[in-house]
Every structure is written in C-alpha cells, then in structure tokens.
Amino acid sequence: xxxxxxxxxxxxxxxxxxxxxxxxxxxxxxxxxxxxxxxxxxxxxxxxxxxxxxxxxxxxxxxxxxxxxxxxxxxxxxxxxxxxxxxxxxxxxxxxxxxxxxxxxxxxxxxxxxxxxxxxxxxxxxxxxxxxxxxxxxxxxxxxxxxxxxxxxxxxxxxxxxxxxxxxxxxxxxxxxxxxxxxxxxxxx
Numbered sequence: 001x002x003x004x005x006x007x008x009x010x011x012x013x014x015x016x017x018x019x020x021x022x023x024x025x026x027x028x029x030x031x032x033x034x035x036x037x038x039x040x041x042x043x044x045x046x047x048x049x050x051x052x053x054x055x056x057x058x059x060x061x062x063x064x065x066x067x068x069x070x071x072x073x074x075x076x077x078x079x080x081x082x083x084x085x086x087x088x089x090x091x092x093x094x095x096x097x098x099x100x101x102x103x104x105x106x107x108x109x110x111x112x113x114x115x116x117x118x119x120x121x122x123x124x125x126x127x128x129x130x131x132x133x134x135x136x137x138x139x140x141x142x143x144x145x146x147x148x149x150x151x152x153x154x155x156x157x158x159x160x161x162x163x164x165x166x167x168x169x170x171x172x173x174x175x176x177x178x179x180x181x182x183x184x185x186x187x188x189x
Contacts, residue, residue: 043122050114057111064104071097 031039044051071093078089134142 040122043125044118046125047121054111054114054118057107057114060107061104061111064100064107067095068100068104071100114136117133 074091075093075097078086080086086162
C-alpha cells in the first residue's frame with residue numbers, strides 16, 4: 001500500500017513538472033543585464049574594428065591629457081628666478097603642449113565618429129531585426145496585442161524631470177543675475 005502511494009505521488013509530481021514545462025514562457029519577462037549585454041555585444045560584433053579604434057583613441061586621449069600637466073611642470077622648471085627665465089625652453093614646451101592638445105582633440109573627435117558609427121549601425125540592425133520579426137507574425141497576434149503608446153498606460157514624469165532640472169538651474173541663474181546686477185549689468189529678457 002505504501003509503495004502504491006509513493007508511485008502515485010511520483011506520477012503526480014511528474015505531471016506537475018511536465019505541466020510547468022509545457023506552460024508557454026511569458027513574453028513580458030524582463031531580461032537580466034547579462035542577457036541584454038550579450039545581445040548588445042552580439043550586435044557590436046560586426047563593428048569590432050570601430051570598438052578597437054574607439055578604445056585606442058580613448059587611450060591616446062587620456063595619455064595626452066595626463067601628459068600636458070607634466071609638460072606644464074617642465075615649463076615652470078624653466079623659470080629659475082627673477083630675470084632668469086629660459087624663454088626658448090618655455091616656448092619649446094608650449095609648442096609641445098599645443099601639439100599634444102591638437103592630437104588629443106583629433107583623437108577625441110575620431111573616437112566620437114567611431115562611437116556614432118557603431119551606435120547608428122547597431123540601432124539600424126536592431127530595427128531591421130525587429131521589422132523582420134514583426135513581418136512574420138500572424139495577424140491574429142498583432143490584432144490581440146496593442147502596440148505603440150497605447151499598449152501600456154504612460155505616466156509622464158515630465159513634471160518631476162523638469163522640476164528637478166529647474167531646481168538645479170534656478171540657483172545658478174539667480175546667483176548669476178545677482179552678480180551681474182551688483183556689477184551694474186542688467187540682464188534683459
């Protein structure tokens with residue numbers, strides 16, 4: 001009798017497990033960060049060269065940005081005392097600072113170009129993939145699932161966002177206007 005009960009319990013347990021496995025997975029489940037990153041890096045794979053250039057250009061930009069204060073230190077060292085200034089050395093160092101600044105600006109600009117290219121191409125790929133998936137959906141699915149802005153209630157957080165932005169900007173503007181007023185300059189507008 002005891003053996004018969006355990007066999008029945010096993011059957012019930014197996015049927016519960018099968019029922020759980022046969023349930024359709026909810027499409028509304030949230031993806032984990034890891035899944036999202038995998039998907040994004042999967043789309044970025046085609047544009048690996050831009051990622052490599054972007055990282056290299058960022059390294060160049062950071063290295064030169066950190067090197068410029070060191071050059072300024074060398075320029076200060078060229079000032080030995082009152083009337084004892086090595087102007088040729090200072091001008092040479094200022095020229096080096098100018099070159100470093102130009103290379104830094106160029107590398108940052110090129111890095112932004114690479115990042116924009118990657119971003120726009122990945123967004124285009126995601127859109128194309130989404131449209132391909134939408135085109136193969138049966139009409140029944142499309143009719144039964146609302147789309148666009150009306151699919152879920154949209155609670156606008158504009159007041160909180162605008163309020164926080166205004167609260168952050170107002171003291172700066174107010175303080176600036178008071179500074180101008182005390183200086184005899186009036187802001188019109």
